[in-house]
Amino acid sequence: MKKPAATSFVPDRTQENLLLFSVFFVAAPHLLNLGWAIVLYFSLMAAWRFASGYRPALLPGRLLLFLLTLSGAALVYVDYHRFYGREAGSSLFLVGLGLKLMEMRNRRDVYLVVYLAFFVALTQYLFSQSIALAVYTLAAVALLISVLIGLNAGPVLSLKTQFRMAASLVAQAMPIMVVLFIFFPRIAGPLWKLPDDPSSAKTGLSDIIEPGSVSRLALSREPAFRADFEGPLPLPAERYWRGPVFWHTDGRRWTLPPERGRNTVQAPAFSGPAYRYTITLEPHQKRWVFALDLPKVFPENLAQTPEYLLLTPQNVGERRQYTISSYPNYRTGELSPAEREQGLQLPDRPSARMLRLVERWRRSSSDPKDIVNNALLHFREEPFVYTLNPPVIRDKPVDIFLFETRKGFCEHYATAFVYLMRVAGIPARVVTGYQGGQWNPVGKFLEVRQADAHAWTEVWLSEQGWTRVDPTAAVAPHRIEQGIDLDRQMADHEVSFSPVGRALADAAFDLHDWYDQARLIWASIDHAWNQRVLSYNPENQKRFWEALGIVDWRGLITWLTALLILCGVLVGLWLRPRRKPKAADPAMAAYNRFLKKMAKNGLVKQTGEGPRDFALRAASERPEAKEAIGAITTLFLRIRYGRQADPRDIDQLRRRVRAFRV
Structure with a gap:
C-alpha cells in the first residue's frame, strides 16, 4: 500500500517568524555555554531560514543540506574532539536544531523542530540550575506551546490569544509539577551519568x-x-x-x-x-x-x-x-x-x-x-x-x-x-x-x-x-x-x-548602598533555592515524608492521589465557564439618574411606558421643564437607538442630567 504523501506545509508568515523567534529564544543561553563557532553556525542557519521565508528559492537542496550536516558535525568535533559529553552533546543538539530548520517543509517537520527545541532547553540545565534559568525556561516553554497552538488553530487566533492560552496551560501545569517534584520518589544522583568532561571542572582550589x-x-x-x-x-x-x-x-x-x-x-x-x-x-x-x-x-x-x-x-x-x-x-x-x-x-x-x-x-x-x-x-x-x-x-x-x-x-x-x-x-x-x-x-x-x-x-x-x-x-x-x-x-x-x-x-540590616542590599537579597533568594529545591535529594525527601507521617508506599500513594485530585479541582474551578457581567451602559446610567430626579417630584415612569411617552406626559405636567425634558430624552434615544452615536453625546447627556432641576 502506498504511503500518503506528507501534508504540504503552507507557512503563515507570522507563525513561522514566531517559530524562529521561539527557537532562537530557547537557544540563546547557550551563548554562554558553547563555543562561538557552534553558536555562529546555529545563528546562520536560523537567519538563512528567515530569509528563505521571503525567498523560498534560497532553501538548500539535498546535496547542500548534506554538506551542511557534515560541516556542523566537523565543527563539533574540532571544538571538542568527540561527540559525547556535556558541551559536545549539547552542541550536537543545537547543530541538529539549526539543520532541522533548513529542511522544514511540512507540518511534521515543524513538530520535530518544536520538540527538538524542548530538548535544547533541557540541555541548559547541564550548565546551570539557577532561578533565572528556571524562569527563562518556563518562558521558553510557553513560547513553544504558543507555536503549537498557532500551528493547530491557524490564522483564527491572534498572537495575543496564543500567548494567553500558552501561559494558561503552563500555569495549570505548575501545581502538578510541584506535587510531583515533592512526592515522586527521587533517585540518588543525576538522571544520567555524564562521561568525564575536562572542560566541566569548576573554579576552586587545586590539588x-x-x-x-x-x-x-x-x-x-x-x-x-x-x-x-x-x-x-x-x-x-x-x-x-x-x-x-x-x-x-x-x-x-x-x-x-x-x-x-x-x-x-x-x-x-x-x-x-x-x-x-x-x-x-x-x-x-x-x-x-x-x-x-x-x-x-x-x-x-x-x-x-x-x-x-x-x-x-x-x-x-x-x-x-x-x-x-x-x-x-x-x-x-x-x-x-x-x-x-x-x-x-x-x-x-x-x-x-x-x-x-x-x-x-x-x-x-x-x-x-x-x-x-x-x-x-x-x-x-x-x-x-x-x-x-x-x-x-x-x-x-x-x-x-x-x-x-x-x-x-x-x-x-x-x-x-x-x-x-x-x-x-x-x-x-x-x-x-x-x-x-x-x-x-x-x-x-x-x-x-x-x-x-x-x-x-x-x-x-x-x-x-x-x-x-x-x-x-x-x-x-x-x-x-x-x-x-x-x-x-x-x-x-x-x-x-x-x-x-x-x-x-552582629549588625542589623541597615546598609545604605542599594547595590549591596540587592546583592544580599538575591544571594538569600539563591541560597533558599539551593536549600529547598536543588538540594532536595532522596535523604531530604525521606525526612519530609516522615514529617508528614508517610512511612510506606500506601501513605505516599494516598498523599499523591489526594494532591493531584486537589490540583485537578482547582484547575477545573479556574477554567469553569463564567457569566460575564454586562458592562455598565453610561447612557442608561445617566437616564436613570434623570428618572430619579423626576420621581422625587412625583413623576414616576410607569412599567411599559416608553421614554418618548414619558417625556410627553412629564412635559404636560411640568411645562416649565418641557425643553430640558425633551433635550434629555432626545439625546438618550439617539445614543441608545441611533445608527451612529456621537461619543460627545454621552458627555452632553451627563451634563444636562446634572444641571436638570424641576
Missing part, C-alpha cells in the same frame, strides 16, 4: 600548590559554599575551613599524599563549645568537603583522612548539603615516624642564608614554640608585602622570596614558613582551604567565596599536636580580622580589606 595557585582565585565572586549555623557564629579568627593538606615539595611545587582510609585517623581530644552548621557545597569536581577546623561529627557517607580532611565517595559534581559539628579547640594525637619523616622532608640542602637565619633563632631558644614565634616576628618586622601581584620567581622560589622580593600572597608565606620550620627540625605541613566568609544579614548565613581561598600552616608541637600557625596573619592581620573587600580588590587588582570587618554578623 597542587605553586606560586599563583591560590591568588588566581582572589578576584572570583563565585561561591564556594554557604554555611547555616544553628547557634552563634564563630569569631573571624576561628573561620578556617579545612581543605587539602600538603606534605611533599620539590622546591617549587607542593603535592598531595595518596589518600588513606578513615581507620588510620587518630581521634583528637576536643574541648570547649562546638559549632553545629549545615554547609551547602557548590560543585567543584573534587571529593573535598570544607569543614570548620576541626570537624568531629559528620555524615556517615563522608570519610576522613589522617589530615582531618573530609571526603565524599565521588567527586562533587552537583550541589550537596552536609550537617557538621566542629570544635575550634582540640589536641591531636602523637606523631608517627612516617608523619615525622614527611613533615621534615626537604627537596635539597637549604641555602646558607636560610641556615644562618634559622640558626640565629635556635641560639635564641631551642624550644619549638619560641622558634615559631621568632619566625612570625621575622615576617612581621621585616619589610614583607602581602600582594596579589608578586614578582615571578623562576628558580629557588622560597629563598628568593624570603631574602630578595619579599612580596607574595598567602601561598608564598605558608610554603616559606613550612620550609623554615623543617630546616629548624620542626615537622610542618601546608593546609589550604578558605578563611573568613561574608555574613548575609538577610538570609542569616555565611557565604564563603572563591576569593576567600587561603593557605596556612600546621606545626607539630609535643604538648599540642598539630597546631595551626598562619604567617599571613603576621604580615597582614587585617586579612584575618576584617576579611576581604572584594569590590575594591577587583577594581585595584590588589589585596583590599573590609573597613567594617565582620561587624555585619
Whole structure:
C-alpha cells in the first residue's frame, strides 16, 4: 500500500517568524555555554531560514543540506574532539536544531523542530540550575506551546490569544509539577551519568600548590559554599575551613599524599563549645568537603583522612548539603615516624642564608614554640608585602622570596614558613582551604567565596599536636580580622580589606548602598533555592515524608492521589465557564439618574411606558421643564437607538442630567 504523501506545509508568515523567534529564544543561553563557532553556525542557519521565508528559492537542496550536516558535525568535533559529553552533546543538539530548520517543509517537520527545541532547553540545565534559568525556561516553554497552538488553530487566533492560552496551560501545569517534584520518589544522583568532561571542572582550589595557585582565585565572586549555623557564629579568627593538606615539595611545587582510609585517623581530644552548621557545597569536581577546623561529627557517607580532611565517595559534581559539628579547640594525637619523616622532608640542602637565619633563632631558644614565634616576628618586622601581584620567581622560589622580593600572597608565606620550620627540625605541613566568609544579614548565613581561598600552616608541637600557625596573619592581620573587600580588590587588582570587618554578623540590616542590599537579597533568594529545591535529594525527601507521617508506599500513594485530585479541582474551578457581567451602559446610567430626579417630584415612569411617552406626559405636567425634558430624552434615544452615536453625546447627556432641576 502506498504511503500518503506528507501534508504540504503552507507557512503563515507570522507563525513561522514566531517559530524562529521561539527557537532562537530557547537557544540563546547557550551563548554562554558553547563555543562561538557552534553558536555562529546555529545563528546562520536560523537567519538563512528567515530569509528563505521571503525567498523560498534560497532553501538548500539535498546535496547542500548534506554538506551542511557534515560541516556542523566537523565543527563539533574540532571544538571538542568527540561527540559525547556535556558541551559536545549539547552542541550536537543545537547543530541538529539549526539543520532541522533548513529542511522544514511540512507540518511534521515543524513538530520535530518544536520538540527538538524542548530538548535544547533541557540541555541548559547541564550548565546551570539557577532561578533565572528556571524562569527563562518556563518562558521558553510557553513560547513553544504558543507555536503549537498557532500551528493547530491557524490564522483564527491572534498572537495575543496564543500567548494567553500558552501561559494558561503552563500555569495549570505548575501545581502538578510541584506535587510531583515533592512526592515522586527521587533517585540518588543525576538522571544520567555524564562521561568525564575536562572542560566541566569548576573554579576552586587545586590539588597542587605553586606560586599563583591560590591568588588566581582572589578576584572570583563565585561561591564556594554557604554555611547555616544553628547557634552563634564563630569569631573571624576561628573561620578556617579545612581543605587539602600538603606534605611533599620539590622546591617549587607542593603535592598531595595518596589518600588513606578513615581507620588510620587518630581521634583528637576536643574541648570547649562546638559549632553545629549545615554547609551547602557548590560543585567543584573534587571529593573535598570544607569543614570548620576541626570537624568531629559528620555524615556517615563522608570519610576522613589522617589530615582531618573530609571526603565524599565521588567527586562533587552537583550541589550537596552536609550537617557538621566542629570544635575550634582540640589536641591531636602523637606523631608517627612516617608523619615525622614527611613533615621534615626537604627537596635539597637549604641555602646558607636560610641556615644562618634559622640558626640565629635556635641560639635564641631551642624550644619549638619560641622558634615559631621568632619566625612570625621575622615576617612581621621585616619589610614583607602581602600582594596579589608578586614578582615571578623562576628558580629557588622560597629563598628568593624570603631574602630578595619579599612580596607574595598567602601561598608564598605558608610554603616559606613550612620550609623554615623543617630546616629548624620542626615537622610542618601546608593546609589550604578558605578563611573568613561574608555574613548575609538577610538570609542569616555565611557565604564563603572563591576569593576567600587561603593557605596556612600546621606545626607539630609535643604538648599540642598539630597546631595551626598562619604567617599571613603576621604580615597582614587585617586579612584575618576584617576579611576581604572584594569590590575594591577587583577594581585595584590588589589585596583590599573590609573597613567594617565582620561587624555585619552582629549588625542589623541597615546598609545604605542599594547595590549591596540587592546583592544580599538575591544571594538569600539563591541560597533558599539551593536549600529547598536543588538540594532536595532522596535523604531530604525521606525526612519530609516522615514529617508528614508517610512511612510506606500506601501513605505516599494516598498523599499523591489526594494532591493531584486537589490540583485537578482547582484547575477545573479556574477554567469553569463564567457569566460575564454586562458592562455598565453610561447612557442608561445617566437616564436613570434623570428618572430619579423626576420621581422625587412625583413623576414616576410607569412599567411599559416608553421614554418618548414619558417625556410627553412629564412635559404636560411640568411645562416649565418641557425643553430640558425633551433635550434629555432626545439625546438618550439617539445614543441608545441611533445608527451612529456621537461619543460627545454621552458627555452632553451627563451634563444636562446634572444641571436638570424641576
